[in-house]
Amino acid sequence: MSENNKTALGFCLTSSFWMVVATLAGLLAATKLVAPDLMGSISWLTFGRLRPIHINLVLFGFVTPGLLSAAFYYFPRLLKTDLFSEKLGVITIVLWNIFLVFATVTLGLGQTQGREYAEMIWPVDIMVAVLFIMVFVNLTMTVANRKESLLYVSIWYVCAGIVLTAVTYALGNVIWQPDTGALKGIPDAILLWFYGHNVFGLLLTPLSLGVAYYVIPRSCKTPLYSHTLSLLGFWSLLVVYTHIGTHHLLQVPVPTWLKVISIVDSMGMVIPVMIFLINIWYTAKGKFAEIHGDIGTKFIFVGTIMYFFVSIQGSMMALPQVQRITHFNNWVVGHAHIGVLGFAGMMALGGMYYVVPHITGRPLFSRLLADLQYWLILIGVIGFTVVLTIAGLIQGNGWLNGETVYRILAEIHVYNVIRASLGVMIFFGAVIGLYNILRSIFVRSGGVQ
Amino acid sequence: MTPRIVVIGSLLILAAVVLVVVALPFYTVSDAPSEIYRQRTDEELAGKQIYIANGCVYCHSQSIRTIDWGLGAERIAQSGDYIDDHPILLGSARTGPDLSQEGGEHPDDWHMAHFKNPRTTRPNSIMPPFLFLGEENIKKLTAYVQSLGMIMADKRIARQRKWKELSTAAFEAGPEVNVKWLHSHVPEPWQKIANPYPTTPGALARGHKIYQDFCMGCHGPVGDGMGPAQPDLYPPPLNFTILKDRGISGGILYYQIMNGITGTAMPYFKKELESEKIWEVGDYVAVYFINESDAGQGGGIDAAFEN
Ligand code: HEM
Numbered sequence: 001m002s003e004n005n006k007t008a009l010g011f012c013l014t015s016s017f018w019m020v021v022a023t024l025a026g027l028l029a030a031t032k033l034v035a036p037d038l039m040g041s042i043s044w045l046t047f048g049r050l051r052p053i054h055i056n057l058v059l060f061g062f063v064t065p066g067l068l069s070a071a072f073y074y075f076p077r078l079l080k081t082d083l084f085s086e087k088l089g090v091i092t093i094v095l096w097n098i099f100l101v102f103a104t105v106t107l108g109l110g111q112t113q114g115r116e117y118a119e120m121i122w123p124v125d126i127m128v129a130v131l132f133i134m135v136f137v138n139l140t141m142t143v144a145n146r147k148e149s150l151l152y153v154s155i156w157y158v159c160a161g162i163v164l165t166a167v168t169y170a171l172g173n174v175i176w177q178p179d180t181g182a183l184k185g186i187p188d189a190i191l192l193w194f195y196g197h198n199v200f201g202l203l204l205t206p207l208s209l210g211v212a213y214y215v216i217p218r219s220c221k222t223p224l225y226s227h228t229l230s231l232l233g234f235w236s237l238l239v240v241y242t243h244i245g246t247h248h249l250l251q252v253p254v255p256t257w258l259k260v261i262s263i264v265d266s267m268g269m270v271i272p273v274m275i276f277l278i279n280i281w282y283t284a285k286g287k288f289a290e291i292h293g294d295i296g297t298k299f300i301f302v303g304t305i306m307y308f309f310v311s312i313q314g315s316m317m318a319l320p321q322v323q324r325i326t327h328f329n330n331w332v333v334g335h336a337h338i339g340v341l342g343f344a345g346m347m348a349l350g351g352m353y354y355v356v357p358h359i360t361g362r363p364l365f366s367r368l369l370a371d372l373q374y375w376l377i378l379i380g381v382i383g384f385t386v387v388l389t390i391a392g393l394i395q396g397n398g399w400l401n402g403e404t405v406y407r408i409l410a411e412i413h414v415y416n417v418i419r420a421s422l423g424v425m426i427f428f429g430a431v432i433g434l435y436n437i438l439r440s441i442f443v444r445s446g447g448v449q
Numbered sequence: 450m451t452p453r454i455v456v457i458g459s460l461l462i463l464a465a466v467v468l469v470v471v472a473l474p475f476y477t478v479s480d481a482p483s484e485i486y487r488q489r490t491d492e493e494l495a496g497k498q499i500y501i502a503n504g505c506v507y508c509h510s511q512s513i514r515t516i517d518w519g520l521g522a523e524r525i526a527q528s529g530d531y532i533d534d535h536p537i538l539l540g541s542a543r544t545g546p547d548l549s550q551e552g553g554e555h556p557d558d559w560h561m562a563h564f565k566n567p568r569t570t571r572p573n574s575i576m577p578p579f580l581f582l583g584e585e586n587i588k589k590l591t592a593y594v595q596s597l598g599m600i601m602a603d604k605r606i607a608r609q610r611k612w613k614e615l616s617t618a619a620f621e622a623g624p625e626v627n628v629k630w631l632h633s634h635v636p637e638p639w640q641k642i643a644n645p646y647p648t649t650p651g652a653l654a655r656g657h658k659i660y661q662d663f664c665m666g667c668h669g670p671v672g673d674g675m676g677p678a679q680p681d682l683y684p685p686p687l688n689f690t691i692l693k694d695r696g697i698s699g700g701i702l703y704y705q706i707m708n709g710i711t712g713t714a715m716p717y718f719k720k721e722l723e724s725e726k727i728w729e730v731g732d733y734v735a736v737y738f739i740n741e742s743d744a745g746q747g748g749g750i751d752a753a754f755e756n
Pocket of ligand 1: 328
């Protein structure tokens with residue numbers, strides 16, 4: 001058994017730290033939508049630079065490392081062996097943090113390829129690809145050295161998620177075109193959203209499901225409800241999720257057949273989603289006390305509920321009639337936050353709160369602070385959903401009836417204000433989380449349970 | 450399942466998916482130019498880089514749909530419009546308006562003022578100020594924005610240039626000539642129309658609100674044309690006080706506000722203000738700044754709400 005767990009702890013620290021930076025960037029961006037002149041005219045603080053910093057740090061600084069932290073913890077345990085190389089793991093973490101600094105600085109300087117979720121410039125892209133390969137090598141070599149012949153579902157999800165993300169990342173960032181990182185015209189849009197969609201479908205989702213599949217049965221002290229279902233859920237996720245990216249382009253001149261496929265199979269997403277949820281929820285049935293007893297499990301369970309909502313909402317949003325109203329406005333931003341913060345972010349936090357006490361062998365520094373963070377983020381993300389959905393409906397319906405963007409600005413102002421205040425809650429949640437994690441790992445004394 | 454099945458199986462699925470949903474469209478989507486397509490100049494391309502570097506794409510789409518009304522809705526996007534876009538800048542949010550037909554909507558001086566600080570020309574805007582770019586870069590950015598819409602934009606730009614020359618000459622000839630020139634382009638029947646609705650405290654209050662939200666940045670809080678946008682605009686925003694005793698009418702005000710004065714920074718408000726709002730802001734200007742209003746003298750049968 002791996003004794004020191006340096007890699008898992010390193011990813012946990014990385015995630016907690018960058019969550020603070022990422023949410024700060026988001027908070028600043030939200031503030032600029034309320035008071036655009038507040039911070040003057042400073043290049044690296046302009047909205048169009050803060051926004052890519054925010055989303056890239058959320059994806060690659062907070063959520064992915066958080067989910068990997070849990071994976072690096074449960075791989076050796078599920079496989080009854082040591083991690084292939086803690087040394088490689090530590091190098092990965094150091095490089096990962098260098099990459100994040102590099103990404104923040106380049107984006108702040110306006111060095112971007114201008115494609116949503118694929119902004120980072122070529123040298124940074126290469127670093128990402130290398131990092132994913134390093135993680136993949138470390139984890140698959142651990143699999144190869146395993147003393148347990150059966151592979152548990154969490155292992156499948158993480159192995160597939162990492163290798164497929166390495167491939168789609170390279171493809172989606174058009175890594176063979178170092179200067180622009182893009183194709184030309186409509187095919188570029190199709191490729192971009194194939195990739196953009198798969199950031200959620202092949203990275204955040206499988207890694208999150210992996211954590212849930214590991215933690216929920218353990219905390220509930222029951223075996224998984226059904227291994228057949230997990231098998232079906234895994235393969236159907238890969239088949240369905242990967243090819244519906246064009247639902248981001250339903251109102252753009254892309255081939256109709258491609259739109260039809262993406263709409264129909266966006267409905268089909270109900271299958272992998274419900275298979276997973278039925279499997280997890282039946283496993284957790286009647287175990288409410290256990291779920292509430294462990295703060296990590298509590299985060300993860302709420303993540304599964306968010307997964308339900310974001311996915312059902314997503315399937316609806318892929319209907320052209322719905323998208324006439326919801327596309328291009330804050331409704332989509334609401335959906336994005338339920339997905340990335342409510343679902344994947346909650347899973348990442350839950351995973352970390354689950355593994356840290358197991359690694360250190362002591363309880364968390366403060367259960368109270370962790371609960372506080374839980375509520376700050378939960379209220380924050382639900383509040384986001386409410387205000388952004390309302391703002392989106394005002395925008396979408398107004399536009400459809402001939403109101404101009406400029407006139408609607410005044411109507412959504414108040415929602416932007418509430419949204420920024422909710423952002424303050426989420427940011428404080430992140431700060432509290434970092435403090436709690438630091439104290440739990442390094443100087444654990446005097447915390448309130 | 451063995452690790453091999455997991456990794457190779459999922460890679461095979463991905464390969465099949467990429468083949469169908471990425472490679473197939475890549476090879477079958479036509480790259481024939483649309484009828485409005487033209488290549489961009491070097492200056493426009495330099496401006497496009499600035500557009501990318503400052504994240505305009507997060508707030509502005511470049512893709513008009515069949516259901517749109519606003520800016521650019523005259524032309525629905527076709528795939529042939531984008532063949533040279535590398536990367537394509539469709540955007541996924543409309544925090545600001547769609548820009549696919551922005552070229553020629555405004556003259557260059559409007560963009561200079563707007564980019565330095567959007568609140569100058571558009572008081573309620575939440576677009577960031579781009580003063581930090583400096584005048585040189587703003588000029589390049591403007592060149593790019595003025596190219597949006599390609600051949601359709603070029604036609605509008607030519608129109609802006611033509612009227613810019615004429616309006617500048619009129620402005621430089623002094624207030625008497627300028628007012629005459631401005632009014633000579635208002636169709637004659639409009640010139641003679643008086644504002645049919647009477648001045649009321651409510652109407653003035655509403656007019657005041659509209660003035661603040663739409664006009665104040667240029668014409669200034671007291672209507673003397675000294676709003677914050679003034680330093681960048683030429684001809685500068687009209688000083689309303691010069692209109693007194695020069696044949697102003699409710700109809701002229703209405704027409705100018707509805708239609709704008711192409712070539713000058715004065716935008717058209719046809720898409721943003723409905724009839725009642727235009728009459729009321731026009732009367733607000735007439736009463737407070739020109740001190741000469743013909744409101745309520747329109748004749749005809751009084752509307753049911755009038756007292
Ligand atoms: C599983 C079922 C899901 C479906 C069918 C779905 C569908 C959609 C659709 C149609 C859009 C485009 C909306 C528009 O532009 O009008 C969208 C956007 C988005 N989705 Fe989902 N979604 C699902 C789940 C998720 C999950 C689980 C996440 C996060 C982990 C997520 C994150 C996002 C994000 C971030 C965007 C915004 C993309 C942008 O920047 O434009 N979605 N989704």
